[in-house]
Amino acid sequence: MKDDTKIVHVGRANAKRHNVVNTPVYRASTIVFEDTQQMREAMDGAVGDRKKVMFYGRKGSPTSWTLEEAMTELEEGFDTVLAPSGLGAITTALMAFLRTGDHLLMVDSVYEPTRHFCNGMLAKFGIKTTYYDPNIGEGILKLITPTTRVVFVESPGSHSFEIQDIPAIADAVHSFSDQNIVIIADNTWGTPIFHKPLKLGADISINACTKYIVGHSDVMLGSITAAKEHFPVLYDGRQQLGVAVSPDDAYLATRGLRTLGVRLNQHQENTMKVATWFSERPEVEKVMYPALPSDPNHRLWKRDFSGATGLFGIVFKQTSREAVSAMLNSVSCFSLGYSWGGYESLICPSVVSHIRTASTWRYAEPGIRLHIGLEDPEDLIADLEIALKSFNTFL
Ligand SMILES: Cc1ncc(COP(=O)(O)O)c(C=O)c1O
Missing domain, CATH: 3.40.640.10 (Type I PLP-dependent aspartate aminotransferase-like (Major domain))
Known part of the structure; x- marks a missing residue:
């Protein structure tokens, strides 16, 4: 199947x-039983190997x-x-x-x-x-x-x-x-x-x-x-x-x-469009999205994954906290948020170097992280065009 x-x-x-x-x-905490035999059977099922019998709410x-x-x-x-x-x-x-x-x-x-x-x-x-x-x-x-x-x-x-x-x-x-x-x-x-x-x-x-x-x-x-x-x-x-x-x-x-499959296909299609657009922008040093052929791990991704979802990162050639703040404060289709995976597009600053101890992060910081939702990607790109104008004025 x-x-x-x-x-x-x-x-x-x-x-x-x-x-x-x-x-x-x-909704259950307490489970009640007809008689002691049923009680004992439920107890036997609930202890040791997992059996799916109602015994107590915590057990599921x-x-x-x-x-x-x-x-x-x-x-x-x-x-x-x-x-x-x-x-x-x-x-x-x-x-x-x-x-x-x-x-x-x-x-x-x-x-x-x-x-x-x-x-x-x-x-x-x-x-x-x-x-x-x-x-x-x-x-x-x-x-x-x-x-x-x-x-x-x-x-x-x-x-x-x-x-x-x-x-x-x-x-x-x-x-x-x-x-x-x-x-x-x-x-x-x-x-x-x-x-x-x-x-x-x-x-x-x-x-x-x-x-x-x-x-x-x-x-x-x-x-x-x-x-x-x-x-x-x-x-x-x-x-x-x-x-x-x-x-x-x-x-x-x-x-x-139940709708994960169709949502993911749309996240993937929209994200490819936005990530590809970013990869052609002069401000961008690197787009971190393994589905892009330019990504250093593209070969591994193609071998081990059957698709890519909606979360990716951008590092800029030149950046500053003020420029990234200006960018984030001027978006309207994106919301500012640290999470991802929902139907809505999100954007947040991304700083990685302080959480590395075994490998070095050699890119200018802050970068940004985006989650591409189910909106029309043309609207998202138009929003990001305006946001990058704000970014550039603060550099
Ligand atoms: C890769 C990854 N793993 C685990 C978690 C933790 O999930 P939760 O927020 O549900 O605790 C997150 C949350 O952002 C995540 O990004």
């Missing part, structure tokens, strides 16, 4: 109840299982658990697989709050993080130590857009088979429609569903999909941490998911 068909059908078996199309919102309901099943199918994994945000999904996965004394290899281009968690909470619990260059590929071999337990990839980085060679990293990491190192991927940019990290050799794939899965900028949610051998540790860790999601949020994310 193709992804566009899966997206419509996956997880809908639950919706047979009362013949409604979408699985309803099951048909509303959350619908989304989990859909994400599992699309990621081509074994099973999925949800978390209350994308960052919550990342921290839950890291906590599940790491223990005191372990070593974590973390990509240097990682989302900044993930870095903060490694340098904060993980360091506090005695877990050492080494950052590595996103272009490292099989060179990761040299950084693996006897205590390395997790390698974290985020491809592409959400401000600098390097595509990582996940197959080369996975080959290198899995050659240390006796160490059972787990590769965790943040798949938020590609989504399981355009990128399937588990098929490329990763063990865990995480989505900040907040972005494209929800698609309407009104829900925080994360998902963690695991390969079979890693699911029990992930599930147990999530239960120990008490991570649970609101059924309303799971419902809205599933509703967003």
Whole structure:
């Protein structure tokens, strides 16, 4: 079955109840039982291996299982658990697989709050993080130590857009088979429609569903999909941490998911137009969008992704804080915002050098980051023309 068909059908078996199309919102903390036998059966199902029986609200309901099943199918994994945000999904996965004394290899281009968690909470619990260059590929071999337990990839980085060679990293990491190192991927940019990290050799794939899965900028949610051998540790860790999601949020994310395929195609088409326009502007040093043939990682992107989404970055030949502020203050089709993945276009300043420790950022700062929404790209380009005039007057 193709992804566009899966997206419509996956997880809908639950919706047979009362013949409604979408699985309803099951609001529940307490579950009540007919008799002690039913109580015991539910308890047996809820403890240990995961079985989808209603036992207690935190363990989920048909509303959350619908989304989990859909994400599992699309990621081509074994099973999925949800978390209350994308960052919550990342921290839950890291906590599940790491223990005191372990070593974590973390990509240097990682989302900044993930870095903060490694340098904060993980360091506090005695877990050492080494950052590595996103272009490292099989060179990761040299950084693996006897205590390395997790390698974290985020491809592409959400401000600098390097595509990582996940197959080369996975080959290198899995050659240390006796160490059972787990590769965790943040798949938020590609989504399981355009990128399937588990098929490329990763063990865990995480989505900040907040972005494209929800698609309407009104829900925080994360998902963690695991390969079979890693699911029990992930599930147990999530239960120990008490991570649970609101059924309303799971419902809205599933509703967003049903239109993900068509939205992404439009994001991609619009973004190609705007990114290509930027690449011809004299002010621009570099457009960071892997789908452009001029992008240094275009070959890797073409090999490992089946499409590109709407987030990309610009570095200027010459820039200043005042010029970028003038640009941002003169847009009207774009809103100023740090997020992405919704139907609306967003723009924000981008400063990367202060969050690099293993690789250098040699471009003038600040740059900008854009998320291209579902508006007509001609209107967006006209808006950016005016904004660049303001940028130029402040240089
Ligand atoms: C690449 C990436 N991963 C994870 C997250 C975290 O997601 P959330 O905001 O849902 O916690 C973000 C948020 O911006 C992100 O950009």
